[in-house]
Amino acid sequence: MEILIYIFAILSVLFAINMLIQKKMINVALSLLGCMVSIAVLFIYLYATFVGMLQLIVYAGSVMVLFLIIITLLDPFGKIKYTFTSRLWTFFVSIIGLIFGLLLYVIYGSEKKVEAINSSHFSIKALSDRLFTIYLLPFEVISILILVGIIGSIYFGKKNLTDGDEDENNA
Amino acid sequence: MSTKSLIYVSFLPEIILGAFALLIMCVDPFLKKREKVFSTIISIFAIVVAFISNLLFLSRDASLITFNGMIYFDFYSNLLRGLFLLIGFLVSLFAFKYIEREDLFPGEFSSLLLFALIGMDLMAISANLIMTFIGLEILSMSTYILAGFKRKNLKSNESALKYFILGGVSSAILLYGISFLYGFTGTLSYRGIANVLSKGSGFIGSPLLFLGMGMILVGFGFKIALAPFHVWTPDVYEGAPTVVSGFMSVGPKAAGYAALLRIVFQIFPFTLPLWRELFVYSAILTMLIGNLGAIIQKNVKRLLGYSSIAHAGYMLLGIIAADVMGMSGIIFYLFAYLFMNLGAFGVISIFEGKGEKFVTIDDYRGIGFKYPQLTFPLSIFLLSLAGIPLTAGFVGKFVLFGAALMENHMGLVLIAILASLISVYYYLKVIVYMFMKSPIIEGEEIEVRYSGVALFSVLVCAFFVLYLGLFPSYLLNLSKEAVVFLGI
The missing domain is CATH 1.20.120.1200 (NADH-ubiquinone/plastoquinone oxidoreductase chain 6, subunit NuoJ)
Known part of the structure; x- marks a missing residue:
């Protein structure tokens, strides 16, 4: 081995x-x-x-x-x-x-x-124990990080960021 | 107060900011084009509410660690949080008309700004390296997007991409350093690491510890633009939307210093002699590069970019002094820098006009007496940045240099004074161009349009620059009270 x-x-x-x-x-x-x-x-x-x-x-x-x-x-x-x-x-x-x-x-x-x-630290039970007790706050706060990432990728990725208003005017 | 409610109280401003940011994201899509201003108003309201909740629940005598050892609830957190919220408040006020003028998106801007504030708060209140890192990432991710907020502007894109790539590398280095510390001590909490390190003297000289701490310093050095990790600053400030450049020059710098102070004095109090030498060289380099680089700049935004590098160097003197005076000097300087630099960027954002056309010093010729309500505040900000007496910048520099002098760093202080003398040249150049030069073609001065909100926030900044310059003792005492919690 x-x-x-x-x-x-x-x-x-x-x-x-x-x-x-x-x-x-x-x-x-x-x-x-x-x-x-x-x-x-x-x-x-x-x-x-x-x-x-x-x-x-x-x-x-x-x-x-x-x-x-x-x-x-x-x-x-x-x-x-x-x-x-x-x-x-x-x-x-x-x-x-x-x-x-x-x-x-x-x-x-x-x-x-x-x-x-x-x-034994690596077992799933030990991991989830820590994730949902000691590291609960960082674990939850990461969701903000992901949210910011999503906003960014939509903002840069979308071709036209127009409002409903403008579309009506164009049409 | 019971422990359970204490947990929420210690984290209340962040909860408020997050909730309102989500509210903005839900409301904004349903607003018509001319109602979009409403999102900015919500964000200003959120910041005010968070500020009030921060004021209501102060922890002036005890330092508590809540959320399973994740965040500190002490006066240092309170004061720094107040600083960040002030930054957010003034940036939103400046952004009010700017976003409309440049045809950007208020909803995204406000929610990203609120998220960035949460990241900054987390960096200052964190008691655990993993928390600090997540705070730093939230802040960085929001600023990357804000830097490239003008999607169709090539310079803005370049700025965002440069900042993103270099920032990603620096975050990776920081995380690598944190993993070394974890491998070395087996814990990530500030107190835990300090406990392990205080146990044996054999720990202190270990290269593993040295490498871990060095990598953490590189990561933070990038965020606060210390030489030799400053190269991104001028390009990014030039390309980013002006209001965002203003935010980047004060926000990440303040948050980086807040976290760095905690890390240096709560984790590594014993190893400070090892680091002082490095800090001294970095401070000298930072001050000289910042000031010498600024002399030759024609673009005002680039000029302020270089000047912000120089100011990061002045603040480093407080860490080198490593006593209560130096630390409180840093916090005072962060406040002073907030008002003078944000004010200066605010005036620039008004002068440049639609599409950021007028940003060179030559454009400022002869507008001095035409728009005194803007040029006089700008002159106050620039004089304060140069460190002329009666302004906040002078008091800040006086405290920082004095602290370094008391710890016998004579040569360093001489270099710092020399560097600020150099800076007088380029700050005064802008004032001279405004008041004493006539435009290249007679009668062709730039047309300035401004809103009442922008003028109000410029005047607020100018007022506080003068107020802190004349009556600094109240804020200095608060800063002293706060840094006691760092355990110096």
């Missing part, structure tokens, strides 16, 4: 890199899907079954479907292609390398090691 975690960890990184170097949008989306699924497997392996399933359902499932719909709407024949200049590449690789090095230094350099949290 130990070997599985390494396989999926490496797979998730490879998919992530592939996502960056692919030229067609559909391939980028599929690589993202591969990355999400590999991470979900890692969660499940760490006994965080619920988080793993959420990752599969929400990200690999619904979010991916949205991505695919948008791609088919915007670019049905796969005409849009990305071009990466070598300067851009060096820029990205150096930034990512910098952050990665910093993280390695921080995680291995700190005296207090991060301990694994008891896996």
